[in-house]
Amino acid sequence: MTLNGEPVEFLAEPRQTLLECLRDTLHLTGTKEGCGDGNCGSCCVTLDGNLVTSCLVLGVEAQGRSVTTIEGIARGNDLHPLQKAFIEHAALQCGICTPGFIVAAKALLDAEPAADEERIRLWLANNLCRCTGYDKIVRAVQAAAKEMR
Amino acid sequence: MSTAYNVIGTRPPRHDGADKVTGRAIYGADVQMAGLVHGAVVRSPHAHARIKRVDTSKAAAFPGVMAVVTADDFPQTPDRIVDLGEGETPLSYVRGNVLAKDKVLYEGHAIAAVAANSAHAAEQAARLIEIEYDVLPCVLNVTDAMAAGAPALHKESNVTDHVRHAMGDSDSAFASAAVLIEREFKTATVHQGYIEPHAATALWNNDGRVQVWCSTQGAFVVRDVVACLLDLPVSRVKVTPTEIGGGFGGKIPVYIEPVAALLSKKCGRPVRIVMTRREVFEGSGPTPGSLVRVKIGADASGKFVAAQAYLAYEAGAYPGGMVGAGAMCVFAAYDIPNQTIDGYDVLVNKPSTAAYRAPGAPNAAFATESVVDEIARELKIDPIELRLRNAAKEGTRRADGPKFKKIGCVEVLEAMKAHAHYAAPLGEPSHAEAKRGRGVAIGYWFNIGFASSCVISVNADGTANLIEGSTDIGGSRTSIAMQAAEVLGIPVEKLNPSVVDTDTIGYTAVTGGSRTTFATGWAAHDAAQDVVAQMKARAAKLWEVADVSFAQGVFRAGDRSMTFAELAARLSETGGPVVGQGSVNPRGAGGSFAGVIVDVEVDTETGKTTIVRFTSVQDAGRAIHPSYVEGQMQGGSVQGIGWALNEEYWMSDGGRMMNASLLDYRMPTILDVPPIDTVIVEVPNPSHPFGVRGVGEANIVPPTPAIANAIHDALGVRLRKLPMNPPSIVAALA
Numbered sequence: 001m002t003l004n005g006e007p008v009e010f011l012a013e014p015r016q017t018l019l020e021c022l023r024d025t026l027h028l029t030g031t032k033e034g035c036g037d038g039n040c041g042s043c044c045v046t047l048d049g050n051l052v053t054s055c056l057v058l059g060v061e062a063q064g065r066s067v068t069t070i071e072g073i074a075r076g077n078d079l080h081p082l083q084k085a086f087i088e089h090a091a092l093q094c095g096i097c098t099p100g101f102i103v104a105a106k107a108l109l110d111a112e113p114a115a116d117e118e119r120i121r122l123w124l125a126n127n128l129c130r131c132t133g134y135d136k137i138v139r140a141v142q143a144a145a146k147e148m149r
Numbered sequence: 150m151s152t153a154y155n156v157i158g159t160r161p162p163r164h165d166g167a168d169k170v171t172g173r174a175i176y177g178a179d180v181q182m183a184g185l186v187h188g189a190v191v192r193s194p195h196a197h198a199r200i201k202r203v204d205t206s207k208a209a210a211f212p213g214v215m216a217v218v219t220a221d222d223f224p225q226t227p228d229r230i231v232d233l234g235e236g237e238t239p240l241s242y243v244r245g246n247v248l249a250k251d252k253v254l255y256e257g258h259a260i261a262a263v264a265a266n267s268a269h270a271a272e273q274a275a276r277l278i279e280i281e282y283d284v285l286p287c288v289l290n291v292t293d294a295m296a297a298g299a300p301a302l303h304k305e306s307n308v309t310d311h312v313r314h315a316m317g318d319s320d321s322a323f324a325s326a327a328v329l330i331e332r333e334f335k336t337a338t339v340h341q342g343y344i345e346p347h348a349a350t351a352l353w354n355n356d357g358r359v360q361v362w363c364s365t366q367g368a369f370v371v372r373d374v375v376a377c378l379l380d381l382p383v384s385r386v387k388v389t390p391t392e393i394g395g396g397f398g399g400k401i402p403v404y405i406e407p408v409a410a411l412l413s414k415k416c417g418r419p420v421r422i423v424m425t426r427r428e429v430f431e432g433s434g435p436t437p438g439s440l441v442r443v444k445i446g447a448d449a450s451g452k453f454v455a456a457q458a459y460l461a462y463e464a465g466a467y468p469g470g471m472v473g474a475g476a477m478c479v480f481a482a483y484d485i486p487n488q489t490i491d492g493y494d495v496l497v498n499k500p501s502t503a504a505y506r507a508p509g510a511p512n513a514a515f516a517t518e519s520v521v522d523e524i525a526r527e528l529k530i531d532p533i534e535l536r537l538r539n540a541a542k543e544g545t546r547r548a549d550g551p552k553f554k555k556i557g558c559v560e561v562l563e564a565m566k567a568h569a570h571y572a573a574p575l576g577e578p579s580h581a582e583a584k585r586g587r588g589v590a591i592g593y594w595f596n597i598g599f600a601s602s603c604v605i606s607v608n609a610d611g612t613a614n615l616i617e618g619s620t621d622i623g624g625s626r627t628s629i630a631m632q633a634a635e636v637l638g639i640p641v642e643k644l645n646p647s648v649v650d651t652d653t654i655g656y657t658a659v660t661g662g663s664r665t666t667f668a669t670g671w672a673a674h675d676a677a678q679d680v681v682a683q684m685k686a687r688a689a690k691l692w693e694v695a696d697v698s699f700a701q702g703v704f705r706a707g708d709r710s711m712t713f714a715e716l717a718a719r720l721s722e723t724g725g726p727v728v729g730q731g732s733v734n735p736r737g738a739g740g741s742f743a744g745v746i747v748d749v750e751v752d753t754e755t756g757k758t759t760i761v762r763f764t765s766v767q768d769a770g771r772a773i774h775p776s777y778v779e780g781q782m783q784g785g786s787v788q789g790i791g792w793a794l795n796e797e798y799w800m801s802d803g804g805r806m807m808n809a810s811l812l813d814y815r816m817p818t819i820l821d822v823p824p825i826d827t828v829i830v831e832v833p834n835p836s837h838p839f840g841v842r843g844v845g846e847a848n849i850v851p852p853t854p855a856i857a858n859a860i861h862d863a864l865g866v867r868l869r870k871l872p873m874n875p876p877s878i879v880a881a882l883a
Contacts (some may be wrong), residue, residue: 023178029175029178030171030172032176032178032344033178033346033423034344034345034346034811035810035811036426037426037811037812039810039812040811069172070172071171071172079171083170083171086166086170087163087166087170090776090780092166092170093622093624093781094343094344094345094393094395094396094623095165095392095394096343097394098169098170099172121819121820122820124819125818125820126818127819128811128816128818130341130397130784130788130816131623131780132780132783132784132787133782133786133787133822133825134783134817134818134819136780136783138824
């Protein structure tokens with residue numbers, strides 16, 4: 001498959017999820033496991049551009065496809081506007097849900113640069129955060145959207 | 150505010166920000182090392198049962214399995230009372246909670262564990278462990294557990310402690326009350342809900358030393374518990390805290406670390422155990438469900454003349470729950486001369502309860518603040534005004550003993566009264582079946598001090614490294630470094646903070662109790678002052694003068710001056726490195742008050758409550774980093790919203806948790822909450838160099854009663870049981 005723009009090859013057992021392959025086989029631990037059943041959004045990645053929870057995708061399903069993880073969001077040493085905005089707007093506290101939120105928010109803003117607060121909240125409703133109360137996450141995504149436009 | 154600070158009160162980016170937005174930060178489950186193997190824990194399917202037989206032979210023979218352990222693998226040291234950072238408790242309880250020996254006391258109670266060369270093999274092998282149970286009747290709430298003849302978890306009674314605080318004569322004083330309200334309240338068991346499951350890796354080295362890498366709020370607590378259970382001196386255990394994905398009190402207890410260490414001892418490889426979400430719900434946390442009765446009497450002017458409280462809190466499977474803190478906080482916001490408070494710690498067949506953000510206080514405040522709202526309505530006094538007439542002040546005595554020093558209860562109430570939200574119209578309901586209402590409430594949390602250590606070493610380029618032992622759960626690297634930077638007169642970007650292992654820094658208590666920015670910040674302040682003193686001596690030596698002054702990052706003597714950076718570059722020629730240290734064990738953590746104004750809309754057909762507008766007010770003492778203070782307030786508010794409206798351990802009669810997933814245990818999503826407005830009040834804590842009070846907890850105390858009061862305002866009915874979910878509201882309206 002293509003991982004963050006580069007071709008990779010690995011063996012996946014039929015029962016391994018894409019999340020396990022990313023974390024345990026490819027050692028990309030930026031994608032987090034919060035629940036293992038698709039309800040927290042911490043393991044969000046994009047698969048051929050579509051947002052998925054990687055704990056609900058089998059590793060073998062990714063064969064020949066393109067996966068982008070949190071490790072593929074920054075351009076070299078330059079942080080993506082979403083990453084900058086999350087830091088500037090204090091949109092993370094413990095940070096465990098942050099990779100999922102950033103991957104999910106990027107998928108939204110890539111498709112809908114003009115997303116408003118209501119749309120942002122609706123889109124991110126699959127991602128749980130227990131620290132921030134979400135307020136600063138919304139502000140950060142709005143700020144990044146403005147920056148990206 | 151009045152004092153001119155250069156760093157404190159600004160909003161710099163956090164030092165670990167880039168690592169945490171790029172996925173580079175290493176959390177508990179991200180630890181990798183050569184030879185790593187995977188552990189899985191076998192847990193009880195029964196809430197209460199005698200263990201008749203454990204047979205691990207099939208699991209041990211499963212391909213890939215490298216070790217199997219049970220409680221018998223712990224050194225069988227005689228029972229004794231230990232204090233492992235969370236108060237005194239028998240060693241047998243700590244050990245029994247980590248791996249059950251004779252009896253299981255809750256569904257999810259760990260019994261055995263397996264290590265194998267893959268996580269899947271470990272899981273499969275764990276299922277092959279045969280355990281025979283003698284199932285016993287269980288008790289799941291305080292009423293049943295306290296009843297005569299109730300099944301006992303440990304000894305004959307499930308009531309393991311009774312605390313009583315009394316002052317004046319509340320019974321007689323009630324006679325002079327114009328209004329007397331007594332009500333009973335119930336709150337459900339809830340979980341802290343951190344997104345990162347518990348994760349730990351342990352390596353039993355060939356030299357007999359044990360290393361642990363884990364996600365914890367207190368690396369030294371883990372060290373002390375692991376050493377105690379494995380019967381090792383603490384010097385043989387080194388704990389490295391990873392980044393931590395939330396805790397809220399739930400990552401203070403130790404569960405899997407000693408098990409991973411035992412497995413590692415048997416197989417000679419590093420062993421990693423990561424809990425599943427189900428294990429997190431069933432085997433960690435939660436915070437207690439409770440039954441609380443509150444009676445308050447007021448005279449015709451609204452002055453509270455007497456109050457009584459009865460608090461019965463679930464302890465979970467082992468004694469030592471949160472009722473003590475609940476009893477301290479139940480009337481702490483008010484000046485009431487006559488009080489009697491009784492608290493009972495009650496064993497039930499649920500996991501041993503753990504702290505959760507102001508542990509015990511929200512349960513109590515739900516009762517008190519609902520009753521206060523009723524009194525305000527009865528006397529036709531504005532609810533904020535009524536609270537102001539009774540608010541605790543400097544010198545007010547609490548029933549549990551202490552007299553308040555300078556506190557911000559009045560200032561919080563004044564800020565609520567002055568807020569535009571309080572005067573704003575409620576707005577029209579969104580449809581014909583919907584009704585709107587507004588509620589207010591306040592809450593208190595005492596905060597803690599405890600030990601912290603910091604070391605600062607100065608670099609030749611004018612920067613400094615700050616070493617600390619407080620796990621950074623929400624930006625504390627920066628809020629601590631800011632306090633050092635303020636003393637050193639340099640920008641906080643010139644500080645390089647690191648959270649280190651238990652071998653590398655002096656004892657530091659847990660990241661909890663709102664103590665980290667308060668106490669570790671204080672240690673950083675002292676370490677920075679030590680640096681300044683040493684550097685003044687270096688400047689004196691260079692200039693051959695007796696006295697050197699230091700202000701705003703510049704050393705001066707007469708007409709000579711040097712910046713911090715200029716002098717830092719000359720340390721090697723004036724005697725070598727400068728290393729400052731600070732270690733504190735402060736008392737006088739200033740308690741914090743918080744208040745909430747909330748507007749709700751309740752759909753009378755479906756019973757669903759929507760939070761329309763929410764304002765959180767809190768006394769921070771001094772807001773070191775205002776964005777992080779706001780973040781604490783917003784986070785505590787939304788946890789309070791979840792506690793009020795949805796969250797609960799939904800148990801079967803047999804004691805199984807029916808909703809042990811993040812789908813069914815319904816925590817608030819981004820769609821469930823409005824923007825959370827915040828007002829930071831600053832009444833400096835006279836006991837801290839910068840006036841810090843600590844802000845992590847008080848904010849979760851007032852949301853549940855404020856929402857209950859708002860629902861009453863909307864519907865005219867009072868809900869006295871949490872959660873106030875749609876079925877309860879529909880039932881209340883029927």
